[in-house]
Amino acid sequence: MANVSPAQIKTKLCKIEVPQVVLDKDDCDPSMVVPSPGTWEECTTLPQPTRRLTFPVPTGSEEGCILNIPLQDGTKLAKELPHGLNSGEMVLAFQRPDGDWRMMKKPAEFAFVVPPDATPGAALKPQLPDGTYLHFEVPESVGPGNLIELQHQGSWQLKRVVELTEVQQVPAQSNTIRGPFLAALDTxxxxxxxxxxxPDASGILGVNVPFCGRFQEYAMLGNFLAEHCLTLPGIKGARIFGCDMSDRYYYDWAVARRWFAEFHPMIEVHLQVRDLHLDPLPKAGLTIALHPEVTKGGSWFPIMGSVIKASQNGICLIASFFQDEAKTLMNMVDMYDEGRAKLLVENTYWKESAESNVAESVPSKRMNFLLLLPPSSQTKSMNTSYFQWFGRLVSAICGRK
Known part of the structure; x- marks a missing residue:
């Protein structure tokens, strides 16, 4: 892996402003490519990089600037500085087998769970977010289900071994976490x-949870799938694909996987670090997307394009805090799946909470606006009976009061 000095990199800065208005197709950079939906296998196993190099972000670089990076063959690589990287932080640039170069914050820590069949001395090959495989031999004191935390100090070294906490069937959560999510699923x-x-040809329902954060809604989603989806004809099981750009949630993800293994073993869970404006999502029958920051524009256009396209043959629920975000989301649906039926409603939890003054004490209302998208293939039939469909929804929501 090559290293590049800051003096070798020239930056071209461009002013980036966070929009405070509703965005539409005119705000989208047409050069941004939306990743095409992939298969489960394509998305859960990353291609291995052919070349890798590291360098610090040059002083004065800002989000949106273009880095001109010299390569060993004498050519230069021009890439936009990824979101969330600041001056001085280490960047990892890597080239995939298709020739495409990617950039990300260089991982300083990584974690994985020891698989159930692993024994002391067994050689494991966990995959880093850039696709590189590590070689790790299971120590004598480590057992299946333990979380292995590694840190990079010149090379990858064992930081600590963590025994996961016992999982509870109903994890402790506040009403402001449980209430809005359960109400959204009910809607x-x-x-x-x-x-x-x-489901797919084998009867497995694909479920996408993009930008999942720590995936704190795992138990509520798992129970919903088990009660309302796995009981449907033709569905034999489910697979959840969750991802986030941040690498801070390995422990939370491990707890979620352990919960599913104990309480809903028919539901497989795969959670990983992933950049959705570059990497595809698998095709999904159900998508739950919480709080995309779409009014920031930029890469959020291809990110949401990827989410929408991967859900074309399924049902999609997208939640937002603010109305401008919801309107921007509706414009993005029109961009990437023109003509698809959509319904925007307010979360009934906050309507009911307003009567008891609960909502007034909350600075931001989780999942306040809900955008519901049926499968694209059902749009025509839904449009022909739209008023009946909408009437049933209004009746159902009013009936909750």
Missing amino acids: LRQSVSLKQLV
Whole structure:
């Protein structure tokens, strides 16, 4: 792996402003390519890089600037500085087998769970977020289910071994976490027929959870899938694909996987670090996307394009804090799946909470606006009976009060 000095990199700065208005197709850079949906196998196993180099972000670089990086063959690589990287932080640039170069913050820590069949001395090959495989031999004191935390200090070294906490069937959470999410799932179930969910050829329902953060809604989603989806004809199981750009959530993800293994073993869970404006999502029968920061524009256009396209044959629920975000999301749906039916509603939890003054004490209302998208293939039939469909939704929501 080559190193590049800051003096070798020239930056071209461009002013980036966070928009405070509703965005549409005119705000999208047409050169941004939306990743095409992939298969489960393509998305869960990353291609291995052919070349890698590291360098610090040059002083004065800002989000959106173009870095001109000299390569060993005498050519230069021009790439936009990734979101979230600041001056002085280490960047990892790597080239994939298709020739495409990617950039990300150089991982300083990494974690993985020891698989159930691993024994002391066994050689494991966990995969880093850039696709590189590590070689790790299981120590004598380490057992299946332990979380292995590694840190990079010139090379990857063992930081510590963590024994995961015992999982509870109903994890402790505040009402502001549980209430809005459960109400959103209830609205989804009542407004869009779950009979439209289509599993793959083997009967497995694909579920996408992009930008999942620590995935704190895992138990509520798991119970919803088990009760309302796995009981449908033709669905034999489910696979959840969750991802986030941050590498801070390995422990939380490990706890979520352990919970599913104990309480819903028919639901497989794969959680990984992933940059969705470059890497594809698998095709999904159900998508739950919480709080995309779409009014920031930029890479959020291809990110949401990827989410929308991967859900074309399925049901999609996208939640936002603010109305401008919700309107921007609707414009993005029109951009990437023109003509697809969509319904925007307010979360019933906050409507009911307003009557008890609970909402007034919350600075930001989680999942305040809900954008519901049925499968694209159902748009025509839904449009022909839109008023009946909308009437059923209104009746269902009003009936909760």
